[in-house]
Amino acid sequence: MIGTPIGNLGDITDRARDTLGAVDLIACEDTRRTGRLLQLLGLDKKPLLVVNEHTEHQAASEVVRRISEGASVALVSDAGMPGISDPGQRTIRTVLDADQAVEILPGPTALITALVASGLATGRFVFEGFLARKGRERSEQLDQIAVERRTVVFYESPKRVAATLQDLARVCGEDREVAVARELTKLHEEVVRGTLSEVIGVLGDASPRGEFVVVLAGAGDTAVTWTDDDLRTRLDRHRADGASTRDAVLAVVEESGVEKRRVYALATRGP
Numbered sequence: 001m002i003g004t005p006i007g008n009l010g011d012i013t014d015r016a017r018d019t020l021g022a023v024d025l026i027a028c029e030d031t032r033r034t035g036r037l038l039q040l041l042g043l044d045k046k047p048l049l050v051v052n053e054h055t056e057h058q059a060a061s062e063v064v065r066r067i068s069e070g071a072s073v074a075l076v077s078d079a080g081m082p083g084i085s086d087p088g089q090r091t092i093r094t095v096l097d098a099d100q101a102v103e104i105l106p107g108p109t110a111l112i113t114a115l116v117a118s119g120l121a122t123g124r125f126v127f128e129g130f131l132a133r134k135g136r137e138r139s140e141q142l143d144q145i146a147v148e149r150r151t152v153v154f155y156e157s158p159k160r161v162a163a164t165l166q167d168l169a170r171v172c173g174e175d176r177e178v179a180v181a182r183e184l185t186k187l188h189e190e191v192v193r194g195t196l197s198e199v200i201g202v203l204g205d206a207s208p209r210g211e212f213v214v215v216l217a218g219a220g221d222t223a224v225t226w227t228d229d230d231l232r233t234r235l236d237r238h239r240a241d242g243a244s245t246r247d248a249v250l251a252v253v254e255e256s257g258v259e260k261r262r263v264y265a266l267a268t269r270g271p
């Protein structure tokens with residue numbers, strides 16, 4: 001497993017370059033991209049095997065077969081660490097299940113680079129990958145993120161970053177701290193830090209260009225102010241999932257930290 005640069009070729013390690021030059025086969029997401037990387041590194045062409053979300057199942061078996069024949073196989077993704085919002089995890093699992101050895105050559109990953117650049121708490125954090133694009137899955141994810149006490153890191157596409165920041169301001173309040181890291185390690189690298197309303201003000205509504213990571217501060221004790229409407233929405237959601245009034249109240253108390261008496265009153269009093 002070899003990490004490759006997320007934008008700046010200078011971030012390739014000596015070990016990655018030497019290993020890519022030495023292996024018999026490279027499993028990669030995109031043959032053109034990896035072919036170009038080899039060329040930029042001054043390495044000769046070599047056999048490539050496509051491992052993407054559609055092919056990883058079969059490709060993983062092929063990797064195991066090649067290793068059992070004595071071949072050395074490298075796995076890279078288009079950028080960053082394979083297996084992080086990229087193919088690779090299934091292949092690692094398959095190789096380990098076949099009792100074959102896996103060696104990791106660590107390299108850059110946008111998640112850690114953005115987390116550190118954010119200036120927000122790094123001691124405990126969660127990575128959400130890409131948020132669901134719409135529907136209930138997204139609203140549930142946003143609700144969980146709003147009450148998460150650890151720093152939350154997620155990837156976002158340029159098309160959706162503005163809308164996602166608006167959604168975060170709605171569920172977390174406009175004063176929650178956030179950092180939006182764009183084009184890390186590249187020419188137009190930029191990290192916009194501030195409250196959600198400040199960062200929304202800087203980035204605007206339009207779809208900006210580039211690759212983005214959003215790093216959101218965890219919910220502090222006072223970071224979320226729960227209105228009666230917020231609490232009712234949560235109660236309704238738990239009831240819709242089949243919870244009794246008592247269980248819904250307990251779940252909302254747990255999520256919000258709001259005192260039970262107030263949640264219970266809302267649950268029983270109605271609007």
Ligand code: SAM
Binds near residue numbers: 111
């Ligand atoms: N495996 C990669 C890693 O280790 O970071 C992530 C691959 S994922 C398909 C691509 C997403 O990662 C982008 O949409 C963006 O959210 C984030 N990303 C990758 N490179 C980036 C960069 N240079 N600057 C900011 N975000 C980046």
